Amino acid sequence: MTQPRTPAQPRTPAQPRTSAQRPTAQAPAGPRLRSAVAATRHQKEWFQTVRQRAAAGEPIALVNADAPHEVFRALDIPYxxxxxxxxxxxxxxxxxxxxxxxxAGGLPDFSLQYDAMPLGEQDLPDEDRPWDGLPAPRFAVAERSGDVTAKIFEQWGNRPGTETFLLSRTGADPVPDRWWELVPHQWEQAFGTERLDLLQGEIQDLIAWLEERTGRTLDYGRLAEIMALGNQQAEWNRRTRDLIATTRPTPVLVNDTMPAVMSPQWQRGTQWAVDAARSLYEETAERVDQGIAVCPGERKRLMWVGRGLWSDLGLYTRFQEEFGAVFVWSMYLAIAADGYLRYGDDPVRALAARFVGITDQLYVPPWSSQWYVKEALTHGVDGVVHLVADDTPGSGFITEALKAEGIPVLEIRANNADQRSSSAARIPERIAEFIRHRV
Structure with a gap:
């Protein structure tokens, strides 16, 4: 396998930077990261180009997070x-x-809302559709993570002009220890040859399926370039994650790092995404050097396990003034740091390795539970808020693994994207009670 192409190594502190070691300053009023603002703006502008290309007759794709996006980028299919x-x-x-x-259409509105919501958005009045609405996709592609996900994407295939392609979901046996150390180079050992063979074959089938329908031909050299850019992006994300882990008090807000990481993540394989990841690192390092803290009176460090509460990102700063409690971790930067690095000479097989275990890494024990414990310990968290959705397997094992390390955990069962569910769960009130009595 080829060796990684790494940017010049930036300075990363060997020990946590504590308030006793450096002066701290309150971050400026409205302490948004420039990189977060720029990433969100770029994503909105990019989405309008997708709408324009769709209006001009180009096919676009709707894909779930576990599908091999790089194939669509290499074929120049907007997704x-x-x-x-x-x-x-x-x-x-x-x-x-x-x-x-x-x-109203006779479909469930209480299950896998994070996957199902775009189906409902298609039928909203034009004036109620965010950013003027998602154009009707030509292709709908997902990993068959469960019966419900498959059925949601089959519904897309029932809409006029849309075809569905489903990829297999496999499990690992045996499960490797400390997967984050193996997967960049030793992914064959981490995931197993049979799993990789199956997904590699299905990706080749997907490529042929898309080529037949678009008249385009995949350039495998272009795919290799896209994979290399994705690796560079992940390298910068890893540096940012590690810098935040070792800095006390925390220099950035998770509700800034979430969009700053995730907008570029969906542009993975582009130079813009690499530059955005580098900008996030450099801005974080600049704040560390200047002694800027989002909460100079930081007393409690919190970890948010689960998907982001996108309808209320302000939640993550709500406990700073009263409790000195700061959310310092979310899965978005952490999985961007550990989950996507794959080096290898065969871009299709390396791509299969990038996606074959994503669900395992985030949700399936002991892959997931080991990783969350590692992240909790390196970030020095005092408590964990664990948002459990209806489609996240193994959540109890994650909670128990964290508790075994002496870390208090608050489990909240709610859907992150569905305001009805999150409101009923009384999330802010329960977190305040958790901090007050258990952290």
């Missing part, structure tokens, strides 16, 4: 990620109306 679009729908407060449209 929109289901979960990202759901986060926009939720942030624009259009989630409840979208779910009502599903229910």
């Amino acid at each position: 929109v990620v289901t979960q990202w679009w759901s986060s926009i729908i939720a942030a624009k407060q259009a989630g409840p109306a979208s779910m009502e449209r599903l229910a």
